[in-house]
Amino acid sequence: MPEYRWPDMSKRKVMGQRFSRLDGVEKSSGRAKYSSDLNKPGMLHAVLVTSPHAHAKVRSIDTSAAEKHPGVAAVRVIAPAGTEIQWAGWEVAIIAANTELAARDAAAKVKVEYDVLEHFVREADLKKVKTRAKPAGEQVEGDPEMAAKQADVVSEGYYGIPVLTHCCLETHGNVVQWTPDNKVEFNPSTQSVTSIRGDLARLLSVPAANIHVHQDHVGGGFGSKFQPDRWGLESSQLSKQAGGRPVKIFLDRATELVIGGIRPSGFANIKVGAKKDGTITLWESESWATGGIGGGGSPPIPYVFTKIPNRRQSHSAVSTNTAPSRAWRAPNHQQACYLTCAPLEDLAAKLKMDPVELLIKNAGLTARPDTYVRQLKKAAELSEWSKLWHPRGDAGKGSIRRGLGVGAGTWGGAGHDSTARVTIHPDGTVEVELGSQDLGTGTRTIIAQVAAESLGLRVQDVRVKIGDTNYPPSGTSGGSTTVGGVSSSTRKASLNALEKLYIEVAEALGAPADQLTVAEGKVLVKDNPAKSLPWKAACQKLGVKTISETGSNVPAQAAREGLNTGGVGGVQIADVSVDIETGVVKMNRLVAVQDMGLVINPKTAESQIFGACIMSICGALMEERITDEITGRVLNADMEFYKLAGIKDIGEIVVHLDITEENDKRGVIGLGEPPAVPGIAAISNAVANAIGLRVPTVPMTPMHVLNALAGRKS
Amino acid sequence: MQPFEYASPKTLKEALALLGAGWGDAAVLAGGTDLLSLMKDNVMAPKRLVNVKEIPELKGITKTGAGVRIGAAVTVDELASNALIRASFPALLAAAQGISSMQMRNMGTVGGDLCQRPRCWYFRAGFGLLPTHEGKNLVAEGDSRYHAILGAGPAHFVSASSFGPALIALGAKVKIASAKGTREVEAAKFFVAPQNSETREVALQPNEILTEIVVPVSAAKNATYEIRQKDALDWPLATASVSLTMKGTAVGSARIVLGHVGPTPFDADGAAKWLAGKTITVETAEAAGKAAVESAKPLKDNAYKVQMAAVAVKRALLAAAGVKA
Incomplete structure (x- = not known):
C-alpha cells in the first residue's frame, strides 16, 4: 500500500501554490453553464402556485381554468382541500407549460379558497412570543447566584440577530426529464450531486440506478441546497405526466427568498459577570429563536468561551408561521458568536478593559487557548488595534465616529466520505473523477493540484471531472467537509494508480516497482534519478491498457492517515465609521485571522475568507427578513429591500492564513464555515466602540443605530 | 403578465394618439426600469406600451430663454454628464449621482424618475396606494420603517423621485402634452398626494405625456444631500434639496425641499422663510433642518427618519453655501 501522507510542506511543488480557479475564466466570461441555464428541446417550464396566507386551511382548489390555458401541458395539486398551510409561500399547485409566461398566466387562474387562520410571524419580543415558545428546560452549572453576588462587575443586556435568507443568486430548482x-x-x-440521486429515487420510487444526475456549476447554496425539494419531486411528476418532456423549474426571486431557506434567528437576555481583573465568572442567558413552524435554532452559548464556571441557561424554540430554516453557513454559530462576543465586549466596557485583553485573559475558558491568544494578537496587530482602539465612547466629537471590535469563532471541518477515480491513459492523459461539486470555492482546482502533486505533474496535465453520478460517490458539500474529503480521496486514488503504473514501467527502467517515484513530469528510480522516463513515454508502456484506480476518504480513518482532520479557531477584528447623525455605518476594514490546517491553495482559501467576510458585513449591517404581522407575508422578498452590500460597501478585507508547520501537520481542514462566524459580532462590537453604546439587534441599519442612539426601542 | 401591444412612434403627435382614456389602456415606456417590474408583478397591466425613446421632441438638454430645457426622455447619465447641468445645478447633479448604478443611469430617464410609482412594499405587493387588509391600515399598523413622516395623509408612501425635490427647489416647470395641446405645471404641483385609491401620485392624465422640464437659470446656490444606507444602488432614506438666493453674505430667499419623507416632495416653506436674512452657519443650518421637520408625524416604526431628514437639510444647506461642517 502506498504511503498516503502528504509530502512535507517544503517539498510540495503544486500544493500550496496560488493557482487561480480552473473555471475562473469560464465563469467570469459567462460561458459556464449552470443548471438554470439549461434549455432542452421540447422543454416545459414549471411554476408554483403558493399560498398568500401564513396560516390557513385549503377549503377548495380548482385547477380547471389553468388546465385549459393555452400552452399548459400538466398541472398538479400539491396542497389538496383540507391541507393546513403553515406559512406564506407554501406550495399549493404546480403548472408546466410551453413557456414560463404561459405557466405564470395559468398559475393566476388556479382558484384556491382558504379558511384563513391566525398567524404568528415575529419573534423579537419575548412577551409576545410566550405562547409560541417551547422551553427546553434550564441548565445550571456551578453556582450562578453566588457568582452574581461575588462578581465585581455584572453586565446585562438584550441582544438579537434576525432571520436572514440564503438568497442564492442561482435560485433553487432543476431541469428534470422522467421518460x-x-x-x-x-x-x-x-x-450534493451524489446523495440527491438517492433522495430523488426514494421520492419518485424509481431505482437509483435509473437516475442520472449532472451539474456543472452551482450558483450559491450556503447550506440550503441538499435535497431535491418539493419542486424537484413535483416537476419530475409533471415531466412524467407530460409523457417524458423535460421540465424546468427555478424559483423566482420572491419565492426563493421566502421558501428557499433561512437562517434561524437568535435572541437573548444575557447577564455576564467578572472579577475586577477581568476573570469571567458568570453567564446567565434566557434565549429564544425561530427557525420556522418547527421552532429550531439553538445557538450553542456561551460560545468559544464554553468553560465559564457558573452558568444558568434556558432556551426556547419559537414556532412561527414562516418557512423552515435550512443549514446556513455554520449553522447556529453566527448567532452564538454574536450572543457571546457582544455581551463579553459590553462586560469589557463596564470593566473599562480592552476587550482583546479580556479575551486573552480568559483564553483558558476556550478549547484552544494557544490558538486564540496567537490569533487575537495577530488580528490586533493587523488591525492596528493599539493605535486605533479607544475605550468605548471615546471616539471624539464630530459626527463620524470610528471604532474597533473583535469576535472569535470555531468550527469542525473534517473531510467527508469521498471516493475518487484516477485514470491514466496510455497517451499520458490523466482524469480525476468524483461525484462531488464545486460550490464556487475552487474544489475543481484543489483536486487538480492534489492529483498533480501526487503524480509529479502540472495542474494543466490533469483533467478534473465532477458533478455527475457516473463518477464515484462523494459527500455532501456541507459542514466544510469537502476539501478534506476530496483532497484525501484524490491523493489516495492518484497514488493507487501510480502504483499500477510503476509495475508497468519497472522493466523499462530496470528497477523494481517499489523503487520508482515521480517528479517534474518524469517517472524515475529513487536512488538513481538519472534513470527516468518522461511521463508520456512511461504511459506508452501501458500499450492497450488503461489504469483506473479509486481511493477513498474514510472519515473514521482520516485522522490516523494524517490526511485531514477538523477543529479550528478564528478571530476577526472590524474597523468601522459610524455617522451618528444619520446612523449609517461604513466598513473601514475587516481583519480575519484563520487557522485551517494544511492549505492546498492559499489564493482560493483567501477568496473563501473574503466571501465569508462579505457575508458577515451584509449580515451585520443589512440583511434581515422582514415579515408583516398583519398579512403574515415577507415584505422584502426582493433584492431591493433585502439588502446586500455592493463592492463600495465592503471596505478593506485583510486575511491572514495561519500557515505554520504545526498547523500543516494536522492535514487538510475545511474552510467554508469558520471565517463566516466571527464577523457579525466583531462589527457590532466595533459599532458599540464607536458610538459608545450597544445597538442591541443586528443588522445595524440606520434605523436601528439611530433608535439606539435616541434610546428608542427598535 | 397580460399580453400587451407595443408601439414605438417617431413623433409626439403619434405617441399621444396611441394613449387612451384610462390608465389600463396604455402606459408610456421610457427606460422601463420601473414599468417592466410593475408589469411582471401584476401591479400594472396596460394593454399597450408606447415607447417614447424614439421621439426627438423628448430628447436633448438645451438653453432657452426660460432656462435649461431637459427633454423627458433624457437619461440620468446624459443629465449627469451635461455641461449646462453641471455648471448651474449641483442639486440635480448630486441627485443623479445618488442613483449609484451605471445600468440605472444608462436606462432610466428624467421623466421616468418623476413618473415612477412608489416603492411602498404594500403597493408593490398589490395592496394599492392606500393599502388596507381586512380593515386594517397596512402602513400604520404594519411595518412603516420606509414610509412617510410628513404629509397630511391618507397616503403614507414616499415619493420615490430623485429629481423631484431638486426641481422644486430650483423652481422648475414641467410641460405636459395631450392630443388637445400642452400645459405647463410647476414642478411642486406635479406631485400629488392621492386622497383616494383611484387617483395617481402625479398630475398626469392617462392621455398625457410629460415632455420636458424647464429649469430657470439663476445665481442661486443649490445642492442636494442624500442619506442612503448603501453606496451601492439603494433607495435614499431621506434627501434634501435646497436653493439659496443670496443677498451679500446672507440668504435673501431660500427653498428647502425634502425627498423620501412624504407622498410628495415636501416643501419646507417655514424653514426656508426662517432662513431669510440669516448667514449659513452650522448652527443656522441645523436650526433650519429642525424647523423643516417641525410638522413631522412619524408612524410606528420611522421616528428615526425625522432626525435624518433634519440632517439632510442641514448638510444640503452647508453644501450649497460651501460651509464646512
Whole structure:
C-alpha cells in the first residue's frame, strides 16, 4: 500500500501554490453553464402556485381554468382541500407549460379558497412570543447566584440577530426529464450531486440506478441546497405526466427568498459577570429563536468561551408561521458568536478593559487557548488595534465616529466520505473523477493540484471531472467537509494508480516497482534519478491498457492517515465609521485571522475568507427578513429591500492564513464555515466602540443605530 | 403578465394618439426600469406600451430663454454628464449621482424618475396606494420603517423621485402634452398626494405625456444631500434639496425641499422663510433642518427618519453655501 501522507510542506511543488480557479475564466466570461441555464428541446417550464396566507386551511382548489390555458401541458395539486398551510409561500399547485409566461398566466387562474387562520410571524419580543415558545428546560452549572453576588462587575443586556435568507443568486430548482422507460435525467442546482440521486429515487420510487444526475456549476447554496425539494419531486411528476418532456423549474426571486431557506434567528437576555481583573465568572442567558413552524435554532452559548464556571441557561424554540430554516453557513454559530462576543465586549466596557485583553485573559475558558491568544494578537496587530482602539465612547466629537471590535469563532471541518477515480491513459492523459461539486470555492482546482502533486505533474496535465453520478460517490458539500474529503480521496486514488503504473514501467527502467517515484513530469528510480522516463513515454508502456484506480476518504480513518482532520479557531477584528447623525455605518476594514490546517491553495482559501467576510458585513449591517404581522407575508422578498452590500460597501478585507508547520501537520481542514462566524459580532462590537453604546439587534441599519442612539426601542 | 401591444412612434403627435382614456389602456415606456417590474408583478397591466425613446421632441438638454430645457426622455447619465447641468445645478447633479448604478443611469430617464410609482412594499405587493387588509391600515399598523413622516395623509408612501425635490427647489416647470395641446405645471404641483385609491401620485392624465422640464437659470446656490444606507444602488432614506438666493453674505430667499419623507416632495416653506436674512452657519443650518421637520408625524416604526431628514437639510444647506461642517 502506498504511503498516503502528504509530502512535507517544503517539498510540495503544486500544493500550496496560488493557482487561480480552473473555471475562473469560464465563469467570469459567462460561458459556464449552470443548471438554470439549461434549455432542452421540447422543454416545459414549471411554476408554483403558493399560498398568500401564513396560516390557513385549503377549503377548495380548482385547477380547471389553468388546465385549459393555452400552452399548459400538466398541472398538479400539491396542497389538496383540507391541507393546513403553515406559512406564506407554501406550495399549493404546480403548472408546466410551453413557456414560463404561459405557466405564470395559468398559475393566476388556479382558484384556491382558504379558511384563513391566525398567524404568528415575529419573534423579537419575548412577551409576545410566550405562547409560541417551547422551553427546553434550564441548565445550571456551578453556582450562578453566588457568582452574581461575588462578581465585581455584572453586565446585562438584550441582544438579537434576525432571520436572514440564503438568497442564492442561482435560485433553487432543476431541469428534470422522467421518460416512459422509467429513467430520470436530473440537472439540479445542488450541494450534493451524489446523495440527491438517492433522495430523488426514494421520492419518485424509481431505482437509483435509473437516475442520472449532472451539474456543472452551482450558483450559491450556503447550506440550503441538499435535497431535491418539493419542486424537484413535483416537476419530475409533471415531466412524467407530460409523457417524458423535460421540465424546468427555478424559483423566482420572491419565492426563493421566502421558501428557499433561512437562517434561524437568535435572541437573548444575557447577564455576564467578572472579577475586577477581568476573570469571567458568570453567564446567565434566557434565549429564544425561530427557525420556522418547527421552532429550531439553538445557538450553542456561551460560545468559544464554553468553560465559564457558573452558568444558568434556558432556551426556547419559537414556532412561527414562516418557512423552515435550512443549514446556513455554520449553522447556529453566527448567532452564538454574536450572543457571546457582544455581551463579553459590553462586560469589557463596564470593566473599562480592552476587550482583546479580556479575551486573552480568559483564553483558558476556550478549547484552544494557544490558538486564540496567537490569533487575537495577530488580528490586533493587523488591525492596528493599539493605535486605533479607544475605550468605548471615546471616539471624539464630530459626527463620524470610528471604532474597533473583535469576535472569535470555531468550527469542525473534517473531510467527508469521498471516493475518487484516477485514470491514466496510455497517451499520458490523466482524469480525476468524483461525484462531488464545486460550490464556487475552487474544489475543481484543489483536486487538480492534489492529483498533480501526487503524480509529479502540472495542474494543466490533469483533467478534473465532477458533478455527475457516473463518477464515484462523494459527500455532501456541507459542514466544510469537502476539501478534506476530496483532497484525501484524490491523493489516495492518484497514488493507487501510480502504483499500477510503476509495475508497468519497472522493466523499462530496470528497477523494481517499489523503487520508482515521480517528479517534474518524469517517472524515475529513487536512488538513481538519472534513470527516468518522461511521463508520456512511461504511459506508452501501458500499450492497450488503461489504469483506473479509486481511493477513498474514510472519515473514521482520516485522522490516523494524517490526511485531514477538523477543529479550528478564528478571530476577526472590524474597523468601522459610524455617522451618528444619520446612523449609517461604513466598513473601514475587516481583519480575519484563520487557522485551517494544511492549505492546498492559499489564493482560493483567501477568496473563501473574503466571501465569508462579505457575508458577515451584509449580515451585520443589512440583511434581515422582514415579515408583516398583519398579512403574515415577507415584505422584502426582493433584492431591493433585502439588502446586500455592493463592492463600495465592503471596505478593506485583510486575511491572514495561519500557515505554520504545526498547523500543516494536522492535514487538510475545511474552510467554508469558520471565517463566516466571527464577523457579525466583531462589527457590532466595533459599532458599540464607536458610538459608545450597544445597538442591541443586528443588522445595524440606520434605523436601528439611530433608535439606539435616541434610546428608542427598535 | 397580460399580453400587451407595443408601439414605438417617431413623433409626439403619434405617441399621444396611441394613449387612451384610462390608465389600463396604455402606459408610456421610457427606460422601463420601473414599468417592466410593475408589469411582471401584476401591479400594472396596460394593454399597450408606447415607447417614447424614439421621439426627438423628448430628447436633448438645451438653453432657452426660460432656462435649461431637459427633454423627458433624457437619461440620468446624459443629465449627469451635461455641461449646462453641471455648471448651474449641483442639486440635480448630486441627485443623479445618488442613483449609484451605471445600468440605472444608462436606462432610466428624467421623466421616468418623476413618473415612477412608489416603492411602498404594500403597493408593490398589490395592496394599492392606500393599502388596507381586512380593515386594517397596512402602513400604520404594519411595518412603516420606509414610509412617510410628513404629509397630511391618507397616503403614507414616499415619493420615490430623485429629481423631484431638486426641481422644486430650483423652481422648475414641467410641460405636459395631450392630443388637445400642452400645459405647463410647476414642478411642486406635479406631485400629488392621492386622497383616494383611484387617483395617481402625479398630475398626469392617462392621455398625457410629460415632455420636458424647464429649469430657470439663476445665481442661486443649490445642492442636494442624500442619506442612503448603501453606496451601492439603494433607495435614499431621506434627501434634501435646497436653493439659496443670496443677498451679500446672507440668504435673501431660500427653498428647502425634502425627498423620501412624504407622498410628495415636501416643501419646507417655514424653514426656508426662517432662513431669510440669516448667514449659513452650522448652527443656522441645523436650526433650519429642525424647523423643516417641525410638522413631522412619524408612524410606528420611522421616528428615526425625522432626525435624518433634519440632517439632510442641514448638510444640503452647508453644501450649497460651501460651509464646512
